[in-house]
Amino acid sequence: MAVEGRDAAADGQFVFAVKTTGVYCRPSCPARRPLKKNVRFFANCDEAEAAGFRACQRCKPRDTSPPRWLDRPASAPRKTFRKLTGLTPRQFEEHKQWDELKSNLRKGADVTTAMLDAGFGSSSRLYEKASASLGMTPAQYRKGGRGTTIRFGTAACRLGHLLLAASERGVCAVKMGDDPKALAAQLREEFPEANVMEDRSSVQSWIDLVLESWGGSPAAQALPLDIRGTLFQMRVWHLLRRIPRGETRSYSEVAAQLKQPRAVRAVAQACAANPTALLVPCHRVIRQDGNLSGYRWSPDRKATLLEMERI
Numbered sequence: 001m002a003v004e005g006r007d008a009a010a011d012g013q014f015v016f017a018v019k020t021t022g023v024y025c026r027p028s029c030p031a032r033r034p035l036k037k038n039v040r041f042f043a044n045c046d047e048a049e050a051a052g053f054r055a056c057q058r059c060k061p062r063d064t065s066p067p068r069w070l071d072r073p074a075s076a077p078r079k080t081f082r083k084l085t086g087l088t089p090r091q092f093e094e095h096k097q098w099d100e101l102k103s104n105l106r107k108g109a110d111v112t113t114a115m116l117d118a119g120f121g122s123s124s125r126l127y128e129k130a131s132a133s134l135g136m137t138p139a140q141y142r143k144g145g146r147g148t149t150i151r152f153g154t155a156a157c158r159l160g161h162l163l164l165a166a167s168e169r170g171v172c173a174v175k176m177g178d179d180p181k182a183l184a185a186q187l188r189e190e191f192p193e194a195n196v197m198e199d200r201s202s203v204q205s206w207i208d209l210v211l212e213s214w215g216g217s218p219a220a221q222a223l224p225l226d227i228r229g230t231l232f233q234m235r236v237w238h239l240l241r242r243i244p245r246g247e248t249r250s251y252s253e254v255a256a257q258l259k260q261p262r263a264v265r266a267v268a269q270a271c272a273a274n275p276t277a278l279l280v281p282c283h284r285v286i287r288q289d290g291n292l293s294g295y296r297w298s299p300d301r302k303a304t305l306l307e308m309e310r311i
Helices: 045-050 078-085 089-106 111-117 123-134 138-142 180-190 200-213 231-240 251-257 264-272 299-310
Strands: 015-018 023-025 039-042 149-157 160-166 171-177 195-198
Touching: 015 045, 023 045, 039 045, 149 171, 149 180, 149 200, 160 180, 160 200, 171 180, 180 195, 231 251, 231 264, 251 264
Parallel strands: 149 195
Antiparallel strands: 015 023, 015 039, 149 160, 160 171
């Protein structure tokens, strides 16, 4: 049948609803298929909503534009798709599913609703992978990190002050600035519900490694990271970590390496959103004309870092 086969040709002809979740979908929705006994069919969205069902946030059945996934895994050969995105079709769908979940949680949806709207078929599967994808449980993520502990320390350095913060999973923030108190305040704003505590002794060895990296030591690159971002941001940050010390890339070159040459502005935004300065070396990305452009921790620091690395 059209639903089991995710037949896009049937979109617009009917919708199906799942009694156990209260959600209705297009026939082509990529979410896991429910048991037949829990499915109801309706001629259109209005009928489904009149029966008490709500629209799926993943396939958006009221949206008349083609589903966003139709030009991805189903229609593109696997090797070509991986070449274009750097991911297998399955990995791409998993990333999109987690992005959808995080978006729903940030909007205030309860965990169950966010889970079902993102297409997770069971809570056991969600919690099984939550630690690796969110760095915390879905409920903790929704509450701004509530229940998690983040320890940080600051140190004076040649560029002012450096702050390094870490969760139980790894480094979650590296910041630079002139005022260590201001850096600590920024950290607490980013994790408003987490237990953020100053505990330099617990992160001192990692701070030392980051400071040593300015002298050429590569050991800091082996530090575990606990950073979260969109699929695109994570791809950019992964690529930045592969830029050799002493070299730079333009925003255009990074976009081209991602096989998305028009995404120059998005690359710049991903660099600006980088939570771990130095460990993800966004300072090594400059404008095509050689201009250093902006830098979250100040253009002067960017210039100094690049000069230190050239030496």
